[in-house]
Amino acid sequence: MSYILLAEDDRSLQFLVQRKLETEGYAVRSTMDGTEALALALNDRPALLLLDIGLPGATGFDVCRAVKQHYGTEAPPILIISTNGQESDVEAAEGVGADDYLIKPFSLRDLAERVRVFLNGAQPRQSYSM
């Protein structure tokens, strides 16, 4: 199974997200650089991309746009990680073809749930108990 590509330039956040996804059983490859993320994505066709916006080299938007153009209908799902309060980011994320977005601070459990839905095509749960 191909891997999830995570591009996040905050080292701590990158580490935490990678660990979370690994404990959920996914293979994850991380980078802090936009250019590297793009090269990997075009070369390997990851199963899913998680892209922070403010990356050195190329922004998350640039990577997203290029990957979606390159693979067309076969493009992997892409989640953009934005920061709270930047609504323009969210609009831009949709503009470059992102499938979903997360707003910092987000919950890893929520992230894992969304990834699970994208990769298994599973429906979200309908009832809750705590």
Place this chain on the structure above:
Amino acid sequence: MDATNLIATAPLPILITNTEGVITQVNAAAEAFYGCSAAALIGTNIANLAYAESRHEQERALWRVLHTEQAWEGLLDYTTHEDRPRTVRLYLSLVRDQVGAVCGVAFFISDVNEVVVFQRTLQRERDRLEAILESANDAMFMVDSDGTVVTANLQFERLFNLHRYDVLEHPLDTLVDQLRAQPNLPPDFANVLLNFGSDRSQSASYEFEISSTPRRVIRWYSEPVHTYDGVPLGRLFVFRDATHELAVDRTKTEFVSLVTHELGTPLSVIKNAIEMIQDDQASALSEDGHEYVQIIQQRVELLETLIKDIIALTRIEAGRIELRRAYHPLNVALDEAINSVRSITQARHQLLEIELADDLPLLWIDRNRIAQVFTNLLTNASKYTHDGGVLMVRAARVDHLWELPEDSPAEVRLPAVLIMVQDTGIGIAPEEQARIFQRFYRAENARQRRIQGSGLGLTIVESFVELHGGKVWLRSAPMEGSAFFFTIPIIEGK
């Protein structure tokens, strides 16, 4: 009938002079007016009675009457016993002897001083009001109740690039036509103005942009004008250049946005690290260790809620909230909210009961905003409920008015999903219930118990629910808990 007697008893002061202006006869009213006896007046030249500045004018009037043999009428200032000038209306007419030869002039004096003083006061008052209008920074004009433009100030001329004398005393339509001809004004502006022409009661405020460089934003309002006792006088229109004000507002929003942006990543890291510790089955935390982690988590969640509320409020204030809607099941938003309040409810051993009807349709919502509505309501429910209490969330589809609770507001749009977030907490006093949606308002019992809060949560709840076309209301009694209801209209298949 004796004319001499008529003069003597006339209520008006009357003096008769010879052709030289020397007084030959006066009546009692004249004696009273001048404050001296007939003996003192007779033999005096009438010129001496006029106030210094009016003396020349009176001489000319006398001369004219004698030479044109026509009556004369005019206003003059007279000196009286009060030693202050009094303004009188003077009527001069010729006096002839028995053979018809001119032998003198009759001075009929009508004391109009009170009227003139009153008029002068009015004029001063008017000048003052006009000066205030002229020096105001706002452009203003007023139409009377017939729709005629009656006042317009200097700023009005500047703002609309018009001469006020082209519109004053003309109907509002004339002004509207001139505004329509101006390409830098938005076309619908003139129509809105015109609609007000026929309206006597409505007050409203609007905003429009003038396409100039730099772009200007004008905020304006219109108010009906009445006298103190309610007689309609017309309608006032006031226009204010809000360009600078909006720029300051934008700077504030940008600053808040920047600060919260910078907080986002560190907060995310802390929150995620805590989650990892909690989810890590192998981590060997002591019982105290779990407690410490939970304490951190609770505070991080409150911080997160606070930041979200601040961002939301600045956007609400700036009127810059745009919903990012898509079709979602309600529980997508609820789930997110539950995740973010879980540590708080768990720490207080509160039970959260969720009951969503099976037939809930997908909702056309901004899921982040609705999640924030749930988060704020659940945070409140938890905060104001004792440890070990019960919180409930219920949702059901409502198609008919009779399915709504009795205390629902009248304007609920149907069909809708009705959501209730109920607690078993301290409740809200009836007199405070209307105010709790106001910004920064905190209920008395909440402050007394030192329950922390910003007073922003419900303001945001109301704003977000209404942006979705829904309504929010509550049912509460002190010590019996509170139930918050809100609706989200069902919008089928886009």
